[in-house]
Amino acid sequence: MHVIAIFGILLLISLRVVGLIIAIEFLYDLKESKFKILIMGWFIWIIAGFSALYLGIIENQLLTDIFLLINGITTSIALLLVMMGLFSYFRELPKKILIILSIIFVSVPLFAFLFGFYSIAFNFSSLFLFLILAFYGIIPLKERKVFKNKISIKSYYWYLIVLLTFYSMTISLMIFIFQGYSFGFYSDEFSIPMFVNYFLGNISTIALIIYSIHLEYDISKNQKFKLTDKYSHDLGNIIQVIYSATDLTNINDDLNKEKAENLKLIQKKCEEAAKLIKDIKKI
Amino acid sequence: MATIFLIDDDSSIIKLFDKFLTILGHEIVAKAYNGEEAVKIFHEFRKIPDLILMDHRMPIKDGLTAAIEILEFNNDIKIIICSADYSIKDRVLALGVLHFLEKPFKLEKLSQLIEKVSMGS
Numbered sequence: 001m002h003v004i005a006i007f008g009i010l011l012l013i014s015l016r017v018v019g020l021i022i023a024i025e026f027l028y029d030l031k032e033s034k035f036k037i038l039i040m041g042w043f044i045w046i047i048a049g050f051s052a053l054y055l056g057i058i059e060n061q062l063l064t065d066i067f068l069l070i071n072g073i074t075t076s077i078a079l080l081l082v083m084m085g086l087f088s089y090f091r092e093l094p095k096k097i098l099i100i101l102s103i104i105f106v107s108v109p110l111f112a113f114l115f116g117f118y119s120i121a122f123n124f125s126s127l128f129l130f131l132i133l134a135f136y137g138i139i140p141l142k143e144r145k146v147f148k149n150k151i152s153i154k155s156y157y158w159y160l161i162v163l164l165t166f167y168s169m170t171i172s173l174m175i176f177i178f179q180g181y182s183f184g185f186y187s188d189e190f191s192i193p194m195f196v197n198y199f200l201g202n203i204s205t206i207a208l209i210i211y212s213i214h215l216e217y218d219i220s221k222n223q224k225f226k227l228t229d230k231y232s233h234d235l236g237n238i239i240q241v242i243y244s245a246t247d248l249t250n251i252n253d254d255l256n257k258e259k260a261e262n263l264k265l266i267q268k269k270c271e272e273a274a275k276l277i278k279d280i281k282k283i
Numbered sequence: 284m285a286t287i288f289l290i291d292d293d294s295s296i297i298k299l300f301d302k303f304l305t306i307l308g309h310e311i312v313a314k315a316y317n318g319e320e321a322v323k324i325f326h327e328f329r330k331i332p333d334l335i336l337m338d339h340r341m342p343i344k345d346g347l348t349a350a351i352e353i354l355e356f357n358n359d360i361k362i363i364i365c366s367a368d369y370s371i372k373d374r375v376l377a378l379g380v381l382h383f384l385e386k387p388f389k390l391e392k393l394s395q396l397i398e399k400v401s402m403g404s
Contacts, residue, residue, distance in 0.1 A: 229368070229370075233340055233366075233367040233368055236367025236386040236387050237293050237296065237367060237386060237387075239386075240293075240296055240387040241293070241295045241296055243387050243388070243389060243390070244296070244299035244303065244390055245299060247303070247390040247391070248299060248303055248390070251303070251306060267389075270387065273387075274387045277387070281369060
């Protein structure tokens, strides 16, 4: 295996571990179910990385083919889950479609492999990768307004960077497939497409991690905003009742000096609380 | 003195406003506890009240939606939205709602506003 391939894959695995840790942290912090899909995606992507690394060690042809198949299937499934997880930030996740796609992504290459159509099996996995990228790339661009309403402008720009790097990687992958390169798995020869592939793979993974961090920030910001809004509203209503009740008592009753002073004190505190609510709303 | 329709999901607020406005000599013609109930009652009025005093954040239907539906039915009705949601102020005023009163406020402020609105009519 070429040294660039080894370092490229090792770096990819490390980045995917970072992605996995971040997704786990988000799940614990925000309790959003979308992070479960992301966790599964990053985990399978790590397995895909190790299967690629193992290809450089084994010499048996059958084992090589099996690991190539595992690499293809796990990579396409992982990308499907990660992309679906990120997609679910601004659109309800179609769980049935996710399950059906996962079954197709596993079964089609597997059956092709079992019936001896090795190249079809590997190419199917690559084809699925391109389809996922095309699908997730086009929808948010087409529904730009919906996308931008749900997430911040920073996240949107990072999304565009992710798309740019992933599409560039898709082009380099196509060159690999049509020109018969081996991703540096079997050969020690240096090739520019191999270098470009690993370079773009790592860049796109970094962009994906930064994008997911921005999305997490958007979620926590929205949660804080909702809480601030809810508490300031509810507090406003409570103070309104106290305010109105003291006002009414002042009107209705002939109060002695001490009671009148106590009421004044309550009203003064209500005014302070009202000011406090206004400050909370500014957060 | 004005005839007033009170709408708020908080029964304490309705009760206190009712007492206060009655002391001032106004007549509370109806009370509703959510937007949907408010729209339904408004459609059933034989004589339209002079003023609607309405909260925004309510269950089933919020004040903003209820105000849109009421104004579609009768464009002349005077609505005052009393809410702690200051963020909706511009939206409600653009709809044709007469005033926005941010909660919490002193009852004196409410009486002054009602007097101003009544004098306007």
